[in-house]
Amino acid sequence: MRSITFDKINITGGFWKARQEINRSATINAVWNRFSDTGRVKAFDFKWKEGDDCKPHIFWDSDIAKWIESAAYIIAKNPDKELENKIERIIDRIEENQHTDGYFNLYYTLCEPGKRFTDRTCHELYCLGHLIEAAVAYYNATGKDRFINLLCKYLDLVEKVFVKENSAAFVTPGHEEIELALFKLYGCTGNERWLDLAMFFLNMRGTVPHDQSLYEGTHPKYSQSHLPVREQFEAVGHCVRACYLYSAMADAALTMKDEKLKYACERIFDDIVNKKMYITGGLGSSHKGESFTVSYDLPNETAYAETCAAISLAFFAQRMFILTGESKYADVIERVMYNGIIAGISLDGISFFYENPLEINLINHNRHICVSNGERLPITQRKEVFDCSCCPPNLTRFVASLGDYIFAENGDAIYVNQFIESEYEENGQSISIRTEYPSQGTVEIKSSFDKAVAVRIPSWCSRFTASVPYTRKGGYIFFDKGISDIIIIFDISPVINVSNPLVWENAGKCAITAGPVVYCAEGVDNGDLRGLFIKHNPNFTVEYSELYKTNIIKASAVKYKDNGQLYSTREFEKENTELTLIPYFAFANRGESDMKVWINVE
Ligand code: FUB
Ligand code: ZN
Numbered sequence: 001m002r003s004i005t006f007d008k009i010n011i012t013g014g015f016w017k018a019r020q021e022i023n024r025s026a027t028i029n030a031v032w033n034r035f036s037d038t039g040r041v042k043a044f045d046f047k048w049k050e051g052d053d054c055k056p057h058i059f060w061d062s063d064i065a066k067w068i069e070s071a072a073y074i075i076a077k078n079p080d081k082e083l084e085n086k087i088e089r090i091i092d093r094i095e096e097n098q099h100t101d102g103y104f105n106l107y108y109t110l111c112e113p114g115k116r117f118t119d120r121t122c123h124e125l126y127c128l129g130h131l132i133e134a135a136v137a138y139y140n141a142t143g144k145d146r147f148i149n150l151l152c153k154y155l156d157l158v159e160k161v162f163v164k165e166n167s168a169a170f171v172t173p174g175h176e177e178i179e180l181a182l183f184k185l186y187g188c189t190g191n192e193r194w195l196d197l198a199m200f201f202l203n204m205r206g207t208v209p210h211d212q213s214l215y216e217g218t219h220p221k222y223s224q225s226h227l228p229v230r231e232q233f234e235a236v237g238h239c240v241r242a243c244y245l246y247s248a249m250a251d252a253a254l255t256m257k258d259e260k261l262k263y264a265c266e267r268i269f270d271d272i273v274n275k276k277m278y279i280t281g282g283l284g285s286s287h288k289g290e291s292f293t294v295s296y297d298l299p300n301e302t303a304y305a306e307t308c309a310a311i312s313l314a315f316f317a318q319r320m321f322i323l324t325g326e327s328k329y330a331d332v333i334e335r336v337m338y339n340g341i342i343a344g345i346s347l348d349g350i351s352f353f354y355e356n357p358l359e360i361n362l363i364n365h366n367r368h369i370c371v372s373n374g375e376r377l378p379i380t381q382r383k384e385v386f387d388c389s390c391c392p393p394n395l396t397r398f399v400a401s402l403g404d405y406i407f408a409e410n411g412d413a414i415y416v417n418q419f420i421e422s423e424y425e426e427n428g429q430s431i432s433i434r435t436e437y438p439s440q441g442t443v444e445i446k447s448s449f450d451k452a453v454a455v456r457i458p459s460w461c462s463r464f465t466a467s468v469p470y471t472r473k474g475g476y477i478f479f480d481k482g483i484s485d486i487i488i489i490f491d492i493s494p495v496i497n498v499s500n501p502l503v504w505e506n507a508g509k510c511a512i513t514a515g516p517v518v519y520c521a522e523g524v525d526n527g528d529l530r531g532l533f534i535k536h537n538p539n540f541t542v543e544y545s546e547l548y549k550t551n552i553i554k555a556s557a558v559k560y561k562d563n564g565q566l567y568s569t570r571e572f573e574k575e576n577t578e579l580t581l582i583p584y585f586a587f588a589n590r591g592e593s594d595m596k597v598w599i600n601v602e
Contacts, residue, residue: 006403066393129177179248243312281336307344327475
């Protein structure tokens with residue numbers, strides 16, 4: 001399967017066009033401004049000294065790198081001199097401050113000189129990985145190779161220290177990222193040294209006793225260092241680290257035709273999706289280690305579900321789709337992009353969640369009034385920047401390059417994976433999608449390609465119609481070549497979802513989805529959420545909301561009345577009511593509020 005990259009695709013309207021416009025006009029500048037306020041941009045002047053404010057953090061390089069990568073994706077579609085100049089200034093600083101042997105790192109140059117490559121947990125290779133991704137994106141957008149060349153010089157050093165001399169204090173990085181970046185660099189330059197280096201880091205993981213020792217009390221599973229990669233079959237440890245690693249494993253499986261790696265990736269992916277993923281596509285059941293825990297452990301209120309983890313799942317899923325051509329991977333991308341990822345950003349595009357809980361109970365947030373311990377709970381309102389601000393620039397790069405996920409090509413067919421109003425043109429042939437998705441299920445596809453068109457039937461969809469004959473194979477319906485006008489109508493009526501009974505937290509509860517969108521109830525619409533139970537077979541009504549650019553849902557429900565008694569042997573009185581449900585991605589945009597995705601069923 002060949003992916004058709006975002007630069008060849010125009011997103012022309014609808015839900016995602018609006019999101020990309022906000023990303024381009026508001027978010028990219030807001031993130032830059034907050035990175036300036038907090039000293040991240042200035043740090044690249046390399047003037048910081050002990051005692052000054054804004055001490056560089058070990059992965060500030062990566063924050064700016066992800067910002068550059070995002071800006072490069074934006075420039076690729078909308079040339080913008082101001083953004084380009086900002087990038088050029090940072091590259092100037094990198095060039096001026098790169099060590100003569102190629103090394104470049106803010107923290108180890110300014111704060112701990114002489115200690116480079118001594119601490120596996122300190123993110124040097126992670127930062128380099130993000131710089132590489134940024135440089136590749138910038139080269140692809142502008143044709144300028146100065147940034148890539150600087151980093152290749154750094155990579156000459158990395159190859160010497162890690163592969164030839166084995167002189168660093170560790171062999172594999174504590175936070176994966178460089179591996180997938182090296183695959184991108186190999187794809188861009190064709191230089192097999194970078195492929196070999198990627199394979200070196202992958203093959204060594206889980207084989208080096210020193211790298212498997214306990215770091216800061218964490219188990220080797222935390223950084224997926226417990227086993228060689230071909231023997232890893234379960235998703236473990238820190239979720240972002242994990243999915244960046246699994247993405248690189250999938251890259252390697254494809255590039256090297258490595259069946260063992262492919263098998264490991266398939267097993268891990270299924271483990272995530274069938275046992276460890278929130279209905280929103282969020283990953284990470286615990287803030288401790290920002291990590292996967294055990295199967296079916298999916299607490300709602302204390303969910304970690306870091307925005308970066310959701311994005312990293314999309315990266316892994318996309319590579320698995322390219323590797324296998326199976327629609328289930330695109331299903332997961334759809335789930336995560338409409339839910340777990342964009343919940344991380346406010347509707348106005350300037351503030352962010354790091355953790356994305358599936359429930360907010362404000363009483364628990366105020367519990368310290370009565371008792372002092374209190375479970376650690378995610379914040380209830382988005383913030384413009386964090387001390388650890390990895391998520392905002394991950395969002396900007398994901399949204400700017402969203403076109404990557406729409407179409408793919410394999411032999412005789414063009415694949416339509418995501419229903420986003422867009423067009424792709426190559427060699428005088430084109431395919432376009434027109435749709436109001438996800439507020440409506442109608443998708444019109446026009447193709448002049450001399451190929452069949454394969455359209456994904458989403459796993460959530462039990463009913464659809466198509467305007468022309470098709471054949472079904474796996475998760476796709478195929479329209480013969482020569483069929484140029486296709487209209488598919490997916491039934492996106494609201495439906496009830498229940499959890500596997502082993503998910504303790506969700507027993508007796510349901511979640512409502514419509515098409516790919518997961519819904520939630522907020523106190524701001526429904527008053528006190530306590531005592532509210534959705535009817536067993538609820539009536540749903542749907543109305544379009546301009547605020548959310550998709551629908552809200554009203555569902556029939558009952559409200560139990562407080563009669564002043566704490567306990568009773570008889571059922572409390574109840575009255576019929578209507579529950580208002582909004583898209584989960586839009587929660588916490590109207591002030592602090594209780595919120596629930598999983599709702600009690602009467
Ligand atoms: O450690 C770098 C990034 O910060 C991780 O990927 C996130 O989970 C956050 O810890
Ligand atoms: Zn993050």
